[in-house]
Amino acid sequence: MALRGDWLPALAAFEAAARHQNFAHAGEELHLTASAVSHHVRKLESRLGVVLFRRHARGVSLTAQGRQLADAASDALTDLDDVLSVLRTSHEEHDRVRISTLHSLAHTWLIPRLPGLVAAHPHIRLTVATEVVLTRFEDGGPDFAIRHGPGHWPGLTAHPLMDDALFPVASPTLPGIERVLAAADVATLPLVADLGRQGWHDWFRAADVHVGALDERHVFSDSTDALEAAASGFGAALAREKIVTHYLESGRLVRLPGPVVPARWNYHVVYPAHRRLRPAARAVVDWLLQVAAAEGQERAALDGLPPV
Numbered sequence: 591m592a593l594r595g596d597w598l599p600a601l602a603a604f605e606a607a608a609r610h611q612n613f614a615h616a617g618e619e620l621h622l623t624a625s626a627v628s629h630h631v632r633k634l635e636s637r638l639g640v641v642l643f644r645r646h647a648r649g650v651s652l653t654a655q656g657r658q659l660a661d662a663a664s665d666a667l668t669d670l671d672d673v674l675s676v677l678r679t680s681h682e683e684h685d686r687v688r689i690s691t692l693h694s695l696a697h698t699w700l701i702p703r704l705p706g707l708v709a710a711h712p713h714i715r716l717t718v719a720t721e722v723v724l725t726r727f728e729d730g731g732p733d734f735a736i737r738h739g740p741g742h743w744p745g746l747t748a749h750p751l752m753d754d755a756l757f758p759v760a761s762p763t764l765p766g767i768e769r770v771l772a773a774a775d776v777a778t779l780p781l782v783a784d785l786g787r788q789g790w791h792d793w794f795r796a797a798d799v800h801v802g803a804l805d806e807r808h809v810f811s812d813s814t815d816a817l818e819a820a821a822s823g824f825g826a827a828l829a830r831e832k833i834v835t836h837y838l839e840s841g842r843l844v845r846l847p848g849p850v851v852p853a854r855w856n857y858h859v860v861y862p863a864h865r866r867l868r869p870a871a872r873a874v875v876d877w878l879l880q881v882a883a884a885e886g887q888e889r890a891a892l893d894g895l896p897p898v
Contacts, residue, residue: 599630600631600633600637601663603616603626603627603630604642604660605660605667606619606620606627607627607650608657608659608664609660609664611650611652613627638655638659640653640656641656642656642659643656684870685714685715685870686715686717686870687714687715687716688716688717688732689716689718689733689735689736689874690719690721690731690736691720692721693812693814694812695736695833697814697833698836699832699835701718704716707878711874711877713870714873716874719732727861733861733870733871734867734875735859735860735861736858736859736860737857737858737860739855740854741858745864746860746862747860747861748858748859749875750856750857751858751859751879751882752856752882752886753886754831754852754853754856755830755850755851755853756793756828756852756853757793757828757829757831757845757848758793758826758828758829758845758846759817759827759829759838759844760779760820760827760843760844761821761822761823761842762841762843762844764826766778766779767779770846770847771847772847773798773799773847773848773849774797774799775847777801779825779826780808780824780825780826781806781826781828782806782807782808782809782816782824782826782827783808783809783810784811784812784813784828785810785811786830787855790804790828791804792851793828793848793851797848797849807824813829813833817833817834820843821842821843826846827843829843831850832857859875859879
């Protein structure tokens with residue numbers, strides 16, 4: 591006997607009734623009335639020529655034939671549900687893009703721009719992971735990473751995303767800030783440091799300021815934490831341009847006198863050289879590169895510099 595499509599509603603109603611041993615409860619699960627479930631079961635019994643349920647005052651119970659069909663129907667519907675879940679997940683995974691980056695960049699640069707990405711590519715789903723170590727691109731891991739570094743890593747393709755620069759900042763309420771009129775005066779403030787490759791010694795050297803022992807009172811492993819500490823009045827921090835912008839715009843931090851020092855390391859998009867990016871990941875990478883390039887050109891125009 592061929593299983594036609596119009597058998598499926600009756601089989602679904604029967605399977606639910608068999609599990610609940612109750613037509614009303616099966617109806618609640620399927621958003622049907624108890625009489626509709628009963629109608630489906632009777633139609634199935636009529637087509638098969640067997641009795642599937644014994645009906646009595648306290649409810650219903652399966653016959654031997656009913657139990658046989660209930661077991662088969664349960665297995666079949668479970669298998670169908672598993673396949674549908676796999677297909678649904680495969681479709682969703684096709685549009686999911688996994689990104690790994692530093693917490694500092696995610697918090698201050700990447701996340702504020704994600705609404706624009708979603709508006710441009712509404713089908714894309716994102717997973718953003720933050721970590722300090724360079725990503726291991728294993729199966730199920732990130733499609734690409736945004737990293738702060740020299741721009742060349744063995745086995746990885748690297749696309750320059752943004753240059754960076756360093757300059758000192760502090761809370762406008764930091765005691766003594768009103769006496770900071772030149773780069774040398776910055777050394778009189780308590781200094782907040784992070785674990786970046788370039789630090790206060792590099793900046794003071796570039797500023798041609800010779801100091802003895804620096805008063806680096808507070809050290810944070812994460813650059814964002816160092817900026818938060820400075821904004822809270824702990825001291826002056828040496829800020830990376832790309833992650834300090836919104837602190838300056840909000841007024842929580844202000845720039846201090848002294849030079850802007852180009853960073854030795856900059857931001858890059860990286861992924862395995864042997865692996866082509868999936869279309870969704872390629873779309874995200876292209877969008878990020880375009881946004882960063884447009885922002886760089888806008889900043890160069892404001893500074894009166896030729897666009898890069």
